[in-house]
């Protein structure tokens with residue numbers, strides 16, 4: 001079976017770094033992959049060059065590369081859709097400043113997914129504000145189960161591991177189960193202590209709460225702010241937002257979610273639709289939780305004991321997501337966001353939720369090229 005993978009914003013920097021990871025077998029192993037590259041008409045020319053390069057790489061599993069500016073072509077029967085296309089953040093902007101431009105784009109993306117994607121399609125949203133874009137898209141795609149969507153918080157997860165490893169002077173991969181809670185924004189709560197551990201040289205799992213017992217000041221302050229502000233720091237240094245690390249995190253998130261699953265005793269952070277009020281967070285928003293993955297599905301890891309400090313941090317990021325939801329709702333001119341709280345069996349009878357895509361919506365469909 002050939003996996004049909006659609007990538008929006010394919011001509012951007014993230015797209016360029018991601019394409020080899022999709023095409024080489026890094027994510028899907030030896031399965032055949034057909035690529036659909038979606039871009040605004042102005043960027044189609046540059047994608048023709050990228051297509052030549054993909055052919056020249058002679059990836060054994062890559063069967064075809066389709067270039068299009070029509071989401072209905074890109075998403076037709078797609079099995080996996082990666083949504084990177086959107087207006088990118090620039091210096092001095094917060095990710096939520098992009099709501100105005102990107103909500104309409106994600107509303108159109110959701111409707112196109114609803115219309116033509118495989119009913120089992122899996123959708124990963126990367127463009128910012130990622131959680132709210134994901135919420136808008138899944139709300140519009142009422143035919144597709146909400147469990148088939150997630151937004152990328154694995155980039156923050158990896159950043160958190162990197163900071164802890166540096167602090168402890170251990171290899172990054174020995175750090176497990178840090179958790180990113182909430183929004184992919186400065187309000188997120190990177191949490192080292194609730195279930196994080198380090199695999200020591202003898203293969204023993206040592207809780208980070210023990211290893212950082214004398215360094216709680218760092219774990220509860222500098223560590224958190226450094227992860228919260230890492231995207232901004234990269235923009236300030238590069239003049240462009242992260243691309244290499246964002247592409248790698250996208251590939252790894254897809255691979256763990258859809259192919260390998262999480263290893264025993266391990267979790268990853270994924271921003272998923274909260275229809276169960278996990279950890280007391282209000283349902284109806286896309287919130288990053290610790291997740292286990294198996295058989296192509298994610299499951300929120302429940303039962304972690306959260307300190308009062310952690311609960312407060314969850315409230316702060318939940319509050320921001322509710323504000324973003326309200327802003328997006330206002331732009332769409334509807335109150336769609338609650339509707340996906342109902343059971344999936346009733347969703348097919350829910351009427352189309354937002355205004356239809358217009359030509360002009362698509363004209364603001366900006367590449368993520370930065």
Ligand code: LMR
Pocket residue numbers: 089095128155230231232234241242246
């Ligand atoms: C990141 O975290 O690097 C990306 O979301 C880009 C950004 O705007 O920070």
